[in-house]
Amino acid sequence: MKGSLWLPAAGLLCLLFALPSLRAEPAGDPRRGEQVYSRCMGCHSLQVNRTGPRHCGLVGRPAASVPGFNYSAAMRKSGLVWDINTLDAFLAAPLKQVPGTTMTYAGITDPQQRRDLIAWLARVQCEQ
Numbered sequence: 001m002k003g004s005l006w007l008p009a010a011g012l013l014c015l016l017f018a019l020p021s022l023r024a025e026p027a028g029d030p031r032r033g034e035q036v037y038s039r040c041m042g043c044h045s046l047q048v049n050r051t052g053p054r055h056c057g058l059v060g061r062p063a064a065s066v067p068g069f070n071y072s073a074a075m076r077k078s079g080l081v082w083d084i085n086t087l088d089a090f091l092a093a094p095l096k097q098v099p100g101t102t103m104t105y106a107g108i109t110d111p112q113q114r115r116d117l118i119a120w121l122a123r124v125q126c127e128q
């Protein structure tokens with residue numbers, strides 16, 4: 001009897017610990033998102049500024065806040081904070097969401113690809 005209760009109890013415990021972390025994750029597949037990110041790499045890299053600012057630590061920080069990057073006035077005045085929703089809207093249509101941005105990129109039309117990409121970006125922390 002003792003033995004037969006142990007497995008379901010352990011399963012329930014795992015579920016209880018797993019649930020909050022599942023909810024914190026954007027609903028996307030980071031591995032697919034990493035592939036979608038190849039479209040951004042013409043201008044961006046994760047750890048250093050290039051034509052665009054570096055992308056590490058993106059989720060949770062205010063727009064135009066990477067030190068040493070020369071942002072447009074439009075991005076500096078946008079008042080955006082990058083989270084799942086603001087990134088989703090921006091990546092769908094950058095020039096519509098932040099008129100005057102120097103990110104001359106048409107956007108990603110497929111919502112699932114945006115979710116995957118954001119799930120990937122949410123994982124990338126800055127090395128320094």
Ligand code: HEC
Pocket residue numbers: 037039040041042043044051052053058062063064065066070071072073074075076082091100101102103104105108117
């Ligand atoms: C043609 C070059 C180019 C491409 C391609 C590009 N970006 Fe950008 N990106 C920029 C530039 C330039 C800026 C700075 C915009 C500004 O200051 O208005 C920027 C800014 C951003 C910002 C705001 C960052 C911050 O620090 O506030 C995000 C987020 C972003 N890009 C995501 C992406 C993603 C994701 C992709 C790929 C789907 C992508 N970009 C593709 C050039 C590009």
